[in-house]
Amino acid sequence: MKRKGRTIKKLLPLYIMALPGLLYLFINNYLPLSGLVVAFKNFDYAKGIYHSDWIGFKNFEFLFKNSAAVVITRNTILYNLAFIAINTVTGIVVAILLNEVTSRKALKFYQTVILLPYLFSMIIISYLVFSFLSTDVGFLNKSILEPLGKAPVSWYNEAKYWPAILPVVNTWKSFGFQAIIFYASVISIDQSYYEAAQLDGAGKLQQIFYITLSFLKPVVIMMTLLAVGKIFYSDFGLFYQVTQNSGAIFSTTNTIDTYVYRALTQMGDVGMAAAAGVYQSAVGFLLVLAVNMAVRKISPENALF
Amino acid sequence: MKKRKGNMPAVTAHVLLMILALFCVLPIALLMISSLSDNDTVFRSGYSFLPGKWSLDAYKYLITQGETIFRAYGISIFVTVTGTAAGLLFTALFGYALSRRELPGRRVMNFFVFFTLLFNGGMVPTYLMYVNTFHIKNTLWALLIPTNILINGFNILLARTFFEANVPRELIESGKIDGAGEFPVFFRIVMPISKPILATVGLLIGIGYWNDWYNGLLYITQPKLFSLQNYLNRILLDIQFMTQSMSGNVDAASALAKMPTITVRMAIAVTGIVPLIVIFPFFQKYFARGITVGAIKG
Numbered sequence: 215m216k217r218k219g220r221t222i223k224k225l226l227p228l229y230i231m232a233l234p235g236l237l238y239l240f241i242n243n244y245l246p247l248s249g250l251v252v253a254f255k256n257f258d259y260a261k262g263i264y265h266s267d268w269i270g271f272k273n274f275e276f277l278f279k280n281s282a283a284v285v286i287t288r289n290t291i292l293y294n295l296a297f298i299a300i301n302t303v304t305g306i307v308v309a310i311l312l313n314e315v316t317s318r319k320a321l322k323f324y325q326t327v328i329l330l331p332y333l334f335s336m337i338i339i340s341y342l343v344f345s346f347l348s349t350d351v352g353f354l355n356k357s358i359l360e361p362l363g364k365a366p367v368s369w370y371n372e373a374k375y376w377p378a379i380l381p382v383v384n385t386w387k388s389f390g391f392q393a394i395i396f397y398a399s400v401i402s403i404d405q406s407y408y409e410a411a412q413l414d415g416a417g418k419l420q421q422i423f424y425i426t427l428s429f430l431k432p433v434v435i436m437m438t439l440l441a442v443g444k445i446f447y448s449d450f451g452l453f454y455q456v457t458q459n460s461g462a463i464f465s466t467t468n469t470i471d472t473y474v475y476r477a478l479t480q481m482g483d484v485g486m487a488a489a490a491g492v493y494q495s496a497v498g499f500l501l502v503l504a505v506n507m508a509v510r511k512i513s514p515e516n517a518l519f
Numbered sequence: 520m521k522k523r524k525g526n527m528p529a530v531t532a533h534v535l536l537m538i539l540a541l542f543c544v545l546p547i548a549l550l551m552i553s554s555l556s557d558n559d560t561v562f563r564s565g566y567s568f569l570p571g572k573w574s575l576d577a578y579k580y581l582i583t584q585g586e587t588i589f590r591a592y593g594i595s596i597f598v599t600v601t602g603t604a605a606g607l608l609f610t611a612l613f614g615y616a617l618s619r620r621e622l623p624g625r626r627v628m629n630f631f632v633f634f635t636l637l638f639n640g641g642m643v644p645t646y647l648m649y650v651n652t653f654h655i656k657n658t659l660w661a662l663l664i665p666t667n668i669l670i671n672g673f674n675i676l677l678a679r680t681f682f683e684a685n686v687p688r689e690l691i692e693s694g695k696i697d698g699a700g701e702f703p704v705f706f707r708i709v710m711p712i713s714k715p716i717l718a719t720v721g722l723l724i725g726i727g728y729w730n731d732w733y734n735g736l737l738y739i740t741q742p743k744l745f746s747l748q749n750y751l752n753r754i755l756l757d758i759q760f761m762t763q764s765m766s767g768n769v770d771a772a773s774a775l776a777k778m779p780t781i782t783v784r785m786a787i788a789v790t791g792i793v794p795l796i797v798i799f800p801f802f803q804k805y806f807a808r809g810i811t812v813g814a815i816k817g
Binding site: 225227228229231232234235236238239242243244245246247248249250252253259262263308311312314315316320322323324325326327328329330331333334335336337338340341342343344345346348350351352353355356357360386389390391394395398418450451455458459471474475478479484487488491492494495498499502 | 527528531532533535539542544547549550553561562564565566567568609610612613615616617619621622623628631632635637638639640641642643644645646647648651664665666667669670672675700702705726729730731732733737748751752755756781784785788791792795796799800803806810811
């Protein structure tokens with residue numbers, strides 16, 4: 215007992231090192247958890263979170279009676295599924311292509327360029343998208359549709375185009391990132407497998423199919439499962455900034471995250487915003503647990519907890 | 520013949536990768552070219568890769584009328600430098616403490632960190648806490664503190680993993696035999712051999728701050744506290760705001776007439792990405808390492 219006390223005293227500086235981080239995470243990440251109760255209250259700014267009146271599940275009733283609940287859930291899930299599929303395929307293809315490049319300089323060049331979009335904020339990406347889609351001065355309307363003799367399109371007011379636009383934007387931003395992750399696995403494959411396959415007369419495509427892809431399988435499964443665990447969350451910037459918060463296209467651009475933000479700041483409905491947030495967190499958490507169980511079955515050493 | 524056949528996959532790879540590189544670069548090029556185009560030409564024929572007429576007017580206008588922009592730039596630089604220095608220090612200290620296996624309570628603290636990656640209170644309770652309890656609305660704190668840019672679980676675990684693998688126990692012990700305390704050991708012995716992880720984490724935090732617009736969107740309503748990203752955010756939706764804030768006078772309509780509005784916006788956006796493009800090639804290696812280790816370790 216006494217000895218333990220002494221060790222702790224001796225290790226006190228290490229606890230002091232941990233303190234700022236512990237304190238920060240406690241305030242920023244744990245303290246707000248208690249505020250989740252606001253979803254079950256009739257929030258009144260004057261009374262604050264803890265003194266507002268309880269109203270049970272009323273906020274949730276309002277939320278799910280609203281047709282928006284279905285739309286935001288559908289949009290969030292479908293976009294995520296599309297993003298997962300596209301990112302996985304492009305990521306694998308690009309990783310395999312990078313693996314064929316032997317020149318170090320060329321390799322560095324490609325890696326730098328394909329990672330560049332990942333560095334930009336969604337605000338900057340909104341500008342890039344705007345330069346293509348602006349109704350009056352956009353590249354698509356002025357330099358492509360006009361010369362073809364077609365009428366200009368009011369992109370930010372036409373909901374039907376966004377299920378195509380958003381995946382393109384998302385792919386532009388993140389395929390390089392995904393590719394670099396897969397590439398790290400590809401280069402760790404022992405070269406002797408390829409040499410043996412060559413001796414057996416296997417062509418390039420066969421080598422890719424039988425060796426590269428089978429070695430990539432665990433990483434791909436892991437990354438996919440992690441993404442599935444986050445399927446109830448969307449990139450707020452992509453759906454709010456890139457769409458310029460345009461009301462005319464909400465039917466194809468509104469997700470749970472943008473809905474929560476608008477309910478909080480534009481409709482001023484704190485209770486409903488909180489209810490949507492709790493719905494997202496609860497389902498999201500269950501999904502993470504489910505995914506973790508799945509990972510545990512497939513490859514226990516990769517399980518999150 | 521045989522040799523050419525052997526080169527085919529490499530040639531194909533180069534061709535496809537060049538196309539992808541173009542796909543990445545073209546939108547950025549369009550932005551830059553737009554900022555260097557003549558405003559009237561863009562007004563007539565749109566943003567184009569081959570503008571009929573080049574012009575530096577947008578940048579001239581920025582330099583002469585750009586007080587608001589300089590201010591926003593200053594705020595972004597201040598927040599990025601301060602936030603990155605503090606965040607890097609706290610993250611490295613925390614990660615190092617967690618890497619010391621003899622530390623009692625280490626497992627609990629690890630889980631405490633890890634849980635923040637799985638679950639959080641979400642926008643509403645966090646917003647209400649920061650606004651009503653901590654009153655950070657319209658203060659510089661709002662740009663520095665919320666949303667885990669300063670310290671996040673991912674970076675802490677990244678740092679911990681690095682220290683566990685690369686700082687030999689014996690080195691720490693020998694430092695202590697020489698009579699140095701934990702802090703001197705950390706700063707004089709551990710930090711100097713941990714430059715790769717410091718570069719990686721510093722880069723991730725720095726990019727996070729430079730690009731952040733979310734904190735400003737939620738907590739800043741006064742334009743004088745806008746970061747560059749928040750300023751850009753505002754003027755994309757509201758060009759009047761730009762003319763008013765720049766000319767500073769009431770006669771926004773006449774200022775609008777004089778100002779190359781369509782190209783100035785693009786010029787401001789370019790100033791937001793140039794720092795990233797300039798430093799990135801030097802740090803690309805650290806960045807790639809950070810994301811691969813992080814993604815695979817979860």
